[in-house]
Amino acid sequence: MRPADDPGCVGCAHLVTLRALRRAGVAVQGGLGCEEGAVARFAPAYGRWAAVTGLERLRQRGAGELLAEASSAGAAFVLVADRIAPVRSIRMEEEMARAGARFAWLDLDDAAGAEARVREALDRPGTVLLALASCVNGTAHQAPFAVDPSICNRCGNCLTLACPALSDGGESSLVDPDVCTGCGRCAPLCRSGALGPGSG
Ligand code: SF4
Ligand code: SF4
Incomplete structure (x- = not known):
């Protein structure tokens, strides 16, 4: 969808x-x-x-x-x-x-x-x-989020959101800063606290 x-x-x-x-x-x-x-x-x-x-x-x-x-x-x-x-x-x-x-x-x-x-x-x-939920298409982006690879344990929970900005980078999950809108929806899915605004 x-x-x-x-x-x-x-x-x-x-x-x-x-x-x-x-x-x-x-x-x-x-x-x-x-x-x-x-x-x-x-x-x-x-x-x-x-x-x-x-x-x-x-x-x-x-x-x-x-x-x-x-x-x-x-x-x-x-x-x-x-x-x-x-x-x-x-x-x-x-x-x-x-x-x-x-x-x-x-x-x-x-x-x-x-x-x-x-x-x-x-x-x-x-x-x-x-x-x-209000449509975000065309709205201004916030600062991109990032994964701290020293904290990420590759549990994959954030990837269950299927956000196009998130991928499995091998060593850790990765956020593509050019795609991320900074919505923050991924962060509560990370129980390790590895995902945050601009951290990493
Ligand atoms: S902050 Fe939003 S757009 Fe950026 S990776 Fe997380 S869920 Fe995707
Ligand atoms: S949820 Fe957090 S610890 Fe798990 S893969 Fe994603 S960033 Fe890494």
């Missing part, structure tokens, strides 16, 4: 959304709100899949219709992921409740929590997950 492929999307919070889906073993049909219609196939062997769509489609069709459509096609849950700031909407939550949907927000600043919400949704029929 787009955040891992488009250079303009480096630093997109939906890298966390996609990481959560991959790690929970969920294949995806559909696309984020910025790429409606895209289809991601993380691995053909995955036995469970989720229907992904944008906010506009949720507004047009309603949670009940989306859930019914996804469920009849065998999807475990519906994920609504889009490129706007996450504003809590009571009206949307009431509409979900009327449609009998369980809904949960993905906090994209909490990669472990997002993964946990996706795993829970697999076991709870009728779940709509909401993942909203």
